[in-house]
Amino acid sequence: MDFDVARPIYQQIIDDYKKRMIRGELRQGDKIPSQREYAEMARINPNTVQRAYREMENLNLVQTSRGQGTFVSVNHEELEAIKKDMAAAVLRSFVTEMRAMQFGDKEMLEMLGQALTSHEGGTEK
Amino acid sequence: MDFDVARPIYQQIIDDYKKRMIRGELRQGDKIPSQREYAEMARINPNTVQRAYREMENLNLVQTSRGQGTFVSVNHEELEAIKKDMAAAVLRSFVTEMRAMQFGDKEMLEMLGQALTSHEGGTEK
């Protein structure tokens, strides 16, 4: 048996940004905090923030220009793909966990339906 | 922003046992590995295993008799309650994650339905 380890901080930073972009809280062109600001705010090492920002740049989520800062650069289409991927991962893990407890497909759907009607707060769609 | 930390290992051990009981891989009366065995197998500190076993005893999942070993002692009814609790937690976290990406209730149900038909392997129920 292997034990779960915390996801790397730099990955958590990236995922958080992805979610905020998906939610529309951050849009193309928006400036995100400087690496130093973020590091101080979150009380982590600037290098860790830089790694996150660098990987986000590799993923074309942001663009940075030296002396200027870092700016959201993801477009709508790319964002949709990211959203889809993240959702797929969440779904996969949900199904895996539920199957590990022997829940069948029908049960899962019923339980989800019930869960949704009980804790409200979601958007109608 | 706060970052996720790994769940404590002793908790992960307990959850793993719970799942194996739910799946019927471990039944009332079955002997589980000694603390020492478990610790060696998993290459973790015996104290960590001890903590897990102690808490499982508090939860009435197992019973330890000195010199004999540790045995599953959960009954069917208790197990059902545990299963329900675990499922509720999994559902809650699923819904939270999906809402964080602005998925609506209908969408979630549709996507789950699709996910279930695509990656087969679940039990019919």
Add this chain to the structure above:
Amino acid sequence: MDFDVARPIYQQIIDDYKKRMIRGELRQGDKIPSQREYAEMARINPNTVQRAYREMENLNLVQTSRGQGTFVSVNHEELEAIKKDMAAAVLRSFVTEMRAMQFGDKEMLEMLGQALTSHEGGTEK
């Protein structure tokens, strides 16, 4: 006027590996030195090597498995694309430099022809 700065060490490492793959000195499946070995050999910081290796992994040049080491994973086709890109960059910079000295196209070709016949050592092709 801006001055040239040394290319980052991690980039130089990557380029060196690319060239060795192109030359066939390193082939798919070959193990490359561990990060520590490389760092000691080149007397640079292990973190710098790791950055190079990590980026090579992102580029699908190598694959690393924890506890095992790092292995060349680029296939023939990808390598051809890389070779083409590198050659294009070299050519571009050559042409730019020569034009900055007002050499015309014909002259460049003549001079290259002459240079090739004088310092031999290249492969016939």
Add this chain to the structure above:
Amino acid sequence: MDFDVARPIYQQIIDDYKKRMIRGELRQGDKIPSQREYAEMARINPNTVQRAYREMENLNLVQTSRGQGTFVSVNHEELEAIKKDMAAAVLRSFVTEMRAMQFGDKEMLEMLGQALTSHEGGTEK
């Protein structure tokens, strides 16, 4: 393996002047910026500029008269020799790089020909 280091700034300054003379942007008798002006413009240390200017004087590229400034003093013949040397260096490095990628002589000539016809902008000669 050894890593490339940035060329000294004073050398880069000299090369830049050489190119501008070759291009005819600077001609015999033209005044070039004072060391102080240059240093401020380029935001570098005046000592670095002084070293560049001193070496250019040694190379007979410029002449400095105290209180008057520094003037281009290279004649046509000398300039031709410099141009030839610089071109030879550029060619040598090009051939070396291309051979390191196993390009043969014919290939190099073909590729250069193609590169020249594609990115136009050169002078006919």
Add this chain to the structure above:
DNA sequence: GTGGTCTAGACCACC
């Protein structure tokens, strides 16, 4: 002030 590179070194997981 902004990001970019690099060093030094700790600690961990996996083999």
Add this chain to the structure above:
DNA sequence: GTGGTCTAGACCACC
């Protein structure tokens, strides 16, 4: 021994 993450901090280029 292997790679992976993170901290601490220096120094630099560009604004």
